[in-house]
Amino acid sequence: xxxxxxxxxxxxxxxxxxxxxxxxxxxxxxxxxxxxxxxxxxxxxxxxxxxxxxxxxxxxxxxxxxxxxxxxxxxxxxxxxxxxxxxxxxxxxxxxxxxxxxxxxxxxxxxxxx
Amino acid sequence: xxxxxxxxxxxxxxxxxxxxxxxxxxxxxxxxxxxxxxxxxxxxxxxxxxxxxxxxxxxxxxxxxxxxxxxxxxxxxxxxxxxxxxxxxxxxxxxxxxxxxxxxxxxxxxxxxx
Numbered sequence: 001x002x003x004x005x006x007x008x009x010x011x012x013x014x015x016x017x018x019x020x021x022x023x024x025x026x027x028x029x030x031x032x033x034x035x036x037x038x039x040x041x042x043x044x045x046x047x048x049x050x051x052x053x054x055x056x057x058x059x060x061x062x063x064x065x066x067x068x069x070x071x072x073x074x075x076x077x078x079x080x081x082x083x084x085x086x087x088x089x090x091x092x093x094x095x096x097x098x099x100x101x102x103x104x105x106x107x108x109x110x111x112x113x114x
Numbered sequence: 115x116x117x118x119x120x121x122x123x124x125x126x127x128x129x130x131x132x133x134x135x136x137x138x139x140x141x142x143x144x145x146x147x148x149x150x151x152x153x154x155x156x157x158x159x160x161x162x163x164x165x166x167x168x169x170x171x172x173x174x175x176x177x178x179x180x181x182x183x184x185x186x187x188x189x190x191x192x193x194x195x196x197x198x199x200x201x202x203x204x205x206x207x208x209x210x211x212x213x214x215x216x217x218x219x220x221x222x223x224x225x226x227x228x
Contacts, residue, residue, distance in 0.1 A: 004156075043118070043205055043219025044157065089156050101170055104156030 003027045004092050006105035013112050019077040021108050023090030026071065030092040034102065035064060035075045038087045047088075048075070080112045116140075118220035120206050126226045127196055135191040135223045139208030146189050147217060148181055149205040157205055163189060196227045 005024045013019045023033075031052040036044035050057040050064045050073065057064050063076045077084055087109045091102040119138040127133050139146050145164055149157035159173040166186045174180070178196075183189040193200055203224050207217040 006156075041221060043207070043221050045219070046217065091156070101159045101162060101173065102157075104158070106154065106156050 001026075002105075003030075004090055004103045004105040006088075006090055006108050008108050009106070010109040010111070013080045013110065015082055015112055015114050016079045019075075019080045019084065019110055019112065021075040021077075021088050021090075021110065023073045023075075023105055024071060025073075025092055027092070027094065027103075028071070029094040030103075032093045033064070033066060033073050034091045034093075035062075036089040036091060036104075037084075038089060038107070044089060077110075080110075082112050082114050085110055085112045118206055118208050118218050120204075120220040120223050122223060123221065124224045124226075126228060129196060129198060129227055131196055133193050133196055133225065135193075135204050135225070137189045137191070137206030137208075137220060139187060139189070139206070140218055141187075143208035143210050143218075144186065145209045145211060145217070146183060147207045147209075148189070148191050149207070150202045151205060151222070152202045160191070160204075193225075196225075198227045201225055201227045 003026050034049040035047040037047045038044045048059050048062045048064050050066050055066050061077055066073045087107045089107045090105040093102050121136045147162050148160040150160055151157045161168055161181045162170040163183045166183055178194045181191045203222040205219055205222045207219040209216040
């Protein structure tokens with residue numbers, strides 16, 4: 001039973017355009033969401049996060065949107081660059097859970113074409 | 115070192131053998147996490163240490179898995195009587211206090227049980 005779902009295994013985008021990566025969750029107890037980026041043979045790197053009290057968080061080219069009623073979040077990358085090509089993981093945690101126990105999705109592989 | 119270091123980077127072992135995976139966190143980081151990533155999946159939480167103690171070990175799959183952090187720095191993940199299903203990349207992360215957004219991941223140890 002997957003609590004965090006990334007239904008698109010892969011996404012291909014042209015350089016300079018917008019990349020939109022989607023994530024759905026089922027557990028209404030989740031109150032903090034994160035996006036990680038992973039290059040081959042490296043560990044995941046924290047990218048951006050959002051608390052459930054917000055519906056948007058922006059950091060440079062990266063913006064995360066949260067729709068609590070739909071239990072959906074998305075990561076927007078504008079403009080996309082070839083160096084953004086990586087696997088992106090959505091993760092969630094919850095009040096009362098331990099701070100280290102993140103629930104990850106399966107990831108979406110983003111390819112940005114020059 | 116500057117980042118989280120995991121050794122070995124690759125480990126091949128025979129079914130039934132015992133293995134130890136080592137994690138050297140960033141100096142001064144009190145929180146340490148172990149995750150496991152199987153092929154095509156996102157990282158899966160195993161255990162979280164705050165200092166020397168395991169604050170949450172609810173992710174350990176069974177009693178063949180054990181982890182220690184005796185001096186609050188280096189941690190060792192120990193797997194007894196390995197099975198082919200244990201084959202995965204084992205990721206370690208550390209953070210200054212706790213809280214996943216501040217966690218820095220190592221490059222992982224790829225364990226293959228043959």
